[in-house]
């Protein structure tokens with residue numbers, strides 16, 4: 312049995328390392344991340360996590376772990392911004408309001424799949440022009456759902472969360488540990 316982390320996200324690798332888990336292989340999935348017409352954020356994140364887990368090649372006894380993080384502003388899905396202009400639009404829309412961060416996790420072993428979702432509420436303060444421009448220039452928005460990373464400088468924009476910090480960063484550890492155990496991965500072995 313091998314554990315395959317199906318993710319190109321360095322955050323997910325680091326969060327897994329927090330549990331003392333080093334995957335045997337890292338295979339980033341390549342799937343179409345476009346939302347379907349009218350698709351809501353939570354089902355979208357769940358679908359993407361499942362599709363990622365299905366897209367990663369693995370042996371019948373191997374365990375594949377994948378996740379998808381989506382920022383939801385009401386019914387609107389904010390994915391990874393295409394460019395700085397879209398990142399600015401996302402951050403202006405998020406500032407001064409509450410939004411949700413959904414991370415869906417999917418674990419697959421052979422043709423069995425286990426999934427869980429973590430939903431957190433996040434309040435971002437309204438950003439001044441100086442804050443917005445400095446954050447955009449820093450480039451930390453790239454590759455992040457909703458154009459920010461709470462674990463970086465954007466932590467200064469977030470006075471309040473309710474939910475799972477590790478879920479917001481990209482891999483909710485409580486849910487992930489439960490799924491790995493369900494799939495038969497011995498996460499609490501000694502030594």
Ligand SMILES: Cc1cn([C@H]2C[C@H](O)[C@@H](COP(=O)(O)OP(=O)(O)OP(=O)(O)O)O2)c(=O)[nH]c1=O
Pocket residue numbers: 317318319320322323339340363378379380381382391412454455456457459460461462479480481
């Ligand atoms: C909201 C938020 C998102 N993110 C990141 C986590 C994810 O890497 C990214 C959302 O994109 P995802 O599509 O979930 O993941 P990914 O494309 O980075 O990696 P892969 O599909 O190969 O697993 O946003 C943060 O790092 N901090 C945050 O506060």
